[in-house]
Amino acid sequence: MDYQFREIEKRWQKFWADNQTFKVDNNSEKPKYYVLDMFPYPSGAGLHVGHPLGYIASDIFARYKRLKGFNVLHPMGYDSFGLPAEQYAIQTGQHPAITTETNINRYREQLDNMGFSFDWSREVRTSDPGYYKWTQWIFMLLFNAWYNLETDKAESIDELIKKFETSGSNGLKAVSDDDVTPFSAEDWKRKSDREKQTELLKYRLTYLRESTVNWCAALGTVLANDEVKDGFSERGGYPVEQKKMMQWSMRITAYADRLLRGLDSIDWPEPLKEMQRNWIGKSVGALVRFSIDKNAFIEVFTTRVDTIFGATFLVLAPEHELVASLTTAEQKPEIEKYIEQTKKKTELDRMADTKTVSGAFTGSYALHPVTSEPIPIWIADYVLAGYGTGAVMAVPSGDQRDWLFARKFNLPIVAISDAQSDLDKQADPTKEGNYINSPLINGLGYKEATSVLIARLEELGAGKARINYRLRDAIFGRQRYWGEPVPVYFKDGLPYLIEFSELPLVLPEVDKYLPTESGEPPLARAENWKYRGELEYELSTMPGWAGSSWYWYRYMASKEDREQEVFAPEKAISYWKDVDLYIGGSEHATGHLLYSRFWNKFLKDLGYVMEEEPFKKLINQGMIQGRSNFVYRIIGEDGRGTNTFVSYGLKSEYTTTSLHVDVNIVEHEILDIEKFKASRSEFADAEFILENGKYICGVEVEKMSKSKFNVVSPDDIVERYGADTLRMYEMFLGPLEQSKPWNTNGIEGVFKFLRKFWKLFHDDDFNFLVSEEEPSKGEYKALHKIIRKVEEDIERFSFNTSVSSFMICVNELTDLKCNKRKILQDLVIVLAPYAPHITEELWTLLGNETGEISTAPYPVFNPEYLVENEFSYPVSVNGKTRMNLNISLSLSQAEVEQIILENEDLQKYLDNKSPKKIIFVKGKIVNVVV
């Protein structure tokens, strides 16, 4: 039989499902290995050919590790709460659960079609109450926790209450809201229950607070910073504005430093780590107070306290709380006008317009903390209310923005270092040279100056060293329906957790998925919610990242384990520990991957998990872009489109307009004219101007999307070439981490390879036939070359070069007409991770027990077969290639040198001079220097 890929693949996929071949056990003597994919959101469009790239890579790795004797956890699930299903529900009234279920079934079908070795018994769905019960549980843990800076970890809120009871807030080192006021143990005891709860809320790791949030009116919800891109929502692209609202937040800032430090201990791509570092945005500097009068002062944050003597004015953000009280009567109109102006600017304008310098003078002055000189106070929108203290000391000689501002408003520019130059043209932020015009630090360099100054400021009570982070606490509530309900109810306006025994707090049914007329979230419509009427429930739901911030632990719980009342059994967690290899896109750098690290650290602090970091090694697979094809319609003289299309190469001779054409009717840029005519009635009688008898289409690389007719479904490829070809071809396309456009130009080559491989085991009449003969040395050499190569490639995630090596190996064996069992059996195992179906079939034909290839022993590389006695290789003289020498590897270096000296041909090139130097590389002589 010829290579009947569809029949083989379907049969094995069924076999694996029926036999639960990839079901993994938590009790094993084998070493563990955890290979994880970022689980998908099941969208209505299904998978396109770009989605499985990472899954294929992880599947190859998982299968390889299994063959290598590891107990491999390789699960899959769905991040099934999310906006699209809800938007669809709003439009059609269909419950998001139904939409989600349908989409999941479609995803599953597509995934199964590609022969992945997932343990589906461990599947998770974030929208499943049995799952989100534990998401809610983690929320409750966070609510019941505070961050102790002394022990540098999260602790139970009961510990904090004990501290308050014994010593009040005295000596407490904790992460909290800014507005905490000190109190004694007696004060605490005198507080009412309500007051106590209000105080505790300022310490809880998830808390309710009025804060400025990103409000997206079109989506009717708030968004986290990472869900906003350039002033628009990431999902849907709707405008986002700033709004003050009472909101749930997560105190991720408590973990800022640990999140930063942890990056050094994990094997992640450097760009990704860099993104997280920037997002956390640690800056080391100082807080400095500029006093206004005896009772009031302006506090600024600066990373360059050494430039303080160059500070010639202060600038406040227009929203700064002191602006109103600082504005003098005569400056009032100007200030008000300016604030009015900045309010009108949207967030977008403000970002786009970074060149215009604008501001207004308040009329007030503050005193320089060291020199006591009066310094004018201005406001300007280049100072952000949300960062630092919302106020800066402006040093025009050292900071370009301050310099521009000083120029525009005629404020003095004072040089502070003898190394500064060109101050009339621009600011010079150099740290070189020695300070001038700086009373305390004149003559000193950067390093000493900073510590001298901070010491002095501390002495004066006017400043202190301070580390500032750009990272904000994460807004946690969403005014949406399709998410996890927050397990909280309110009493007297204060939040309380519902009882653990009431979990999961199941998402109630609603009549519509829209906010209520009074603007409350959709959950306000839920009339039959349990305890509704008794309890005033929190009406917002959790954000998309909640369910994905711990899901890898749920996979550790086997199906049986999930009956237990734990998120994952302790025993399972201590066996699997962490994810050894995580594969997914880099777009989650500042979202999912940061939140997951945060929750993981928190769970570690409370002793629920073992490791400080959840994902030891991470690989970003590149995006597969779409490759759009175009036809060119000729524009007639009347300016309207004709029904004549001109081939790409000739289009410059006409006026044309380009039209996307479905990539599925184009092959090697040649349009299938018949299919094109049939595709739409208006094209039925289209005419074509051809080149060389063909219609050549134009090409462009774009994102894969339905509207561009460039979506290629994996199902079509599987139907045509088989899953094994698809898997190998996606790997063959290029390095895993690189983004590349999809094209099928080379897929035939991979398909041919698999068929050749199949033919090795069959005679000319396609009857299975292998020889029991002892293989030759050459045959062993071909085999062991591939064993070594594939091992090396897989270990460094260079799957593309492996595919090439397989092709070389099979070509060599074909040339040798090798059909020896001893060679082929090992080759099957080495290829199995890449092409699991065909290898499983051949494994069975070879007489092995069916379905057991995944537990076969991986062949051991034997270097003996690769040693060659005679090498012929080029030898250079002074770096120029001259001639080939035959030299035995077994000779010593001295003997080789002797041969060179005696070689007449080589001597000619050496002009009979004796070589100065003979260069050996790995025992080979490569160059002779005269």
Add this chain to the structure above:
RNA sequence: GCUCGGAUGGUGGAACUGGUAGACACGCAGGACUUAAAAUCCUGUUCGCCCUAAAGCGAGUGCGGGUUCGAUUCCCGCUCCGAGUACCA
């Protein structure tokens, strides 16, 4: 603007710590089989020169320098492309 990647034939891409650049595949050209086509197989394919052939010569990894016996690989400067980020004090 800042940070991080990248640039190799007609195309996708190999070359692991500096050691025969262009593996492998696609495409293209020629050939075999065939009445013909498809499929399959074989040969050639970086560019230029030379050529009856065997062979030979020269250039060549975005551009310009440098280190080295030797550079796609390391260093300096530049150009272009991609990603992230953006008034962060």
